[in-house]
Amino acid sequence: MAGTNHNKPLIADGPSIILVNPQLGENIGASARAMANFGLADLRIVDPRDGWPNDVARANAAKADHIIDNVQVFVRLEDALADLQFVYATTARQREMLKPVRGPGEAAATLRKRHVSGQSTGIMFGRERAGLESVEVALADEIVTFPVNPAFASLNISQAVLLMSYEWMVSGEAELPISTPPSLPAAKDDLFGLFEHLEGALDKMNYFRPPHKRATMVENLRNIFSKAELSQQEIHALRGVVATLEGRKTRPRKDR
Amino acid sequence: MAGTNHNKPLIADGPSIILVNPQLGENIGASARAMANFGLADLRIVDPRDGWPNDVARANAAKADHIIDNVQVFVRLEDALADLQFVYATTARQREMLKPVRGPGEAAATLRKRHVSGQSTGIMFGRERAGLESVEVALADEIVTFPVNPAFASLNISQAVLLMSYEWMVSGEAELPISTPPSLPAAKDDLFGLFEHLEGALDKMNYFRPPHKRATMVENLRNIFSKAELSQQEIHALRGVVATLEGRKTRPRKDR
Missing domain, CATH: 1.10.8 (Helicase, Ruva Protein; domain 3)
Known part of the structure; x- marks a missing residue:
């Protein structure tokens, strides 16, 4: 869908997105594009299956080069989270651990409040099939999950990144690009x-x-x-x- | 991401999704998957570039067969909208026409209210590059647009379908699949x-x-x-x- 305005400043701010062990370059690229659409910029990848750089990822990023060029790659998840102060894990699986579970809107509001107060924040996403392991979820402060159709719950990773990026944008000023033309009814x-x-x-x-x-x-x-x-x-x-x-x-x- | 519960009933309800002249089977498939994730089911396609059925679309639908199997294909947009009573057009381009412009949350609330009162509703999405033409937007009751980064506004069609499907789910009961385990603090x-x-x-x-x-x-x-x-x-x-x-x-x- 068209509508990009090249005269507007690029929004590039907000929580880091951490992809843990992603397999498909398509998903990495689509995640970068989704981040760019809603003003996020810091993409971190832990142990990508196909290494880095990844041409398929770049091709699928639809020119979100400011994100792809600055991707940080890590061997260990701990290192990817090292400088962050508050982190969400995304998962649809019920865990035993006593960690608060939030919906996307509530999680974005929490991230926004912490971001505004100067904290570095992040959201981590798991592998295409297996998601995040419990030992990885345990590194997060809270869990975020999506209100999906229970009988068709498997959300693509880049779609999950998109939803959190969107809710991040909505939690802020969130201006619409167009508006209802002013109506001038006749006398x-x-x-x-x-x-x-x-x-x-x-x-x-x-x-x-x-x-x-x-x-x-x-x-x-x-x-x-x-x-x-x-x-x-x-x-x-x-x-x-x-x-x-x-x-x-x-x-x-x-x-x- | 995992988490599908095959014992739960499949939610398949809500507004029709109308894709106008889509080019890529990948996008049609990903749209079907996004619809299934958030409980929508009725997918209509107007003049798909590669005809129908489309193997690429099915492969990208991640087993949303209940949607792919029931796709309706139309030559004319008017026929795709014929039985609907209230329709949104998605666009990021400012138009001259005096049609109300809504954000996704507001549009979903409107669709939900009309759906509950028994109306047939729909949301139409334009071509990958060019979006909807004005003559097509003119067939809709209202416009919905996304709060994107103005300098990176080009949203993939299936991502746009996902956002509207998600907001549709949120406008309803929107149960989260998992919850915070009950905390039992010691005496x-x-x-x-x-x-x-x-x-x-x-x-x-x-x-x-x-x-x-x-x-x-x-x-x-x-x-x-x-x-x-x-x-x-x-x-x-x-x-x-x-x-x-x-x-x-x-x-x-x-x-x-």
């Missing part, structure tokens, strides 16, 4: 002019039958146009439509 | 026993120096263990640690 005078024009044309064609129902029929028609919040321009267009249908010339041609 | 009696044991052991080793600081040092130690909300089992483990460090046998061996 009632113009609207009433349309009513009279339309009802007059219909009267001529004997539309309101039987006559005792005229009042209700008029009311219904007026409601249709009232709720549309018509602009002056739209009313002008509709009067042209009525004039054309009743066989009147709308714009006398100058060359006649 | 204070046990905790105070640990304090006395530890402080006694430290007294013997002359840890509290100078003596006038003893009270503060004890207080700090007690705070460390108080805030950990220790269970009876954890206190037992810690007393074993203390006993071992002070050189006491913790469990007299039976064979002696």
Whole structure:
């Protein structure tokens, strides 16, 4: 989907994303792209199956080069987390350990609060098939999990990264790139002019039958146009439509 | 990521997803998987570049066969929307048309409300590069857009489908698959026993120096263990640690 504005500053901030032992370059690349979409930048990879650099990852990052170029690769998870102060583990598996389990929105709000207070934070994601091992989850402060369909719970890693990145963005200022154009409804005078024009044309064609129902029929028609919040321009267009249908010339041609 | 529970009923409900003129089977498949993750089921495709059925799409759907098997393919977008009563168009491009623009959470809440009241709803997504044309957006009731990084706004289609599917799930009951295990803190009696044991052991080793600081040092130690909300089992483990460090046998061996 298009819409990138190259005049806007690149947002590159927020929690580190830590991928533990990822197998597919496609997922690493898609994770980088998802991070870039929602303003994250620090990607760390622990023991990637296919080593690093990884051309497939770069090809799937859709030009999120500022992330791919700065990936840090680690042999041990402990080293990837070393400078962080608060870390989430993502998992969908119930563990025995007494660690708080949060939904994505709640976790993002916690990360945002800690980030604003100056803490370095991170979110770790496990392997494509097996997820995180308990010994890895034990290194985290809290667990984050997704409200998935219980009978179809297997979330792709880059999709999980996307959801956390999205919730991170939502937890902050989260401006939408576009907005509803300001509506400028016409003055009632113009609207009433349309009513009279339309009802007059219909009267001529004997539309309101039987006559005792005229009042209700008029009311219904007026409601249709009232709720549309018509602009002056739209009313002008509709009067042209009525004039054309009743066989009147709308714009006398100058060359006649 | 693992965690699928095959004993749970499959959630398959909610708005239709309409992909307009998608090019890559990968994206169609990943969209189906994302829909399945968050309980959506009705996928409609308008004029797919590579026709239908599409093996690449199926391979990328991660066994969301209940969706792939029931895909409906249309030549015209109007036909794909024909039975729907309320439709969102996703776009990141500012349009001239006077159509309300919503964020994903707000749009999902609107869809949920209409769905609950019995309306058929849908969300349409445009082509990989070019998105939706204005003439297509004009068929929708409202616009939904994502709070992306303005300098890196190009969201993959299946990621956009995922975000709307996720927000749809969140707008409903949205149960998390796992939860914080119930914490059962020990009775204070046990905790105070640990304090006395530890402080006694430290007294013997002359840890509290100078003596006038003893009270503060004890207080700090007690705070460390108080805030950990220790269970009876954890206190037992810690007393074993203390006993071992002070050189006491913790469990007299039976064979002696």
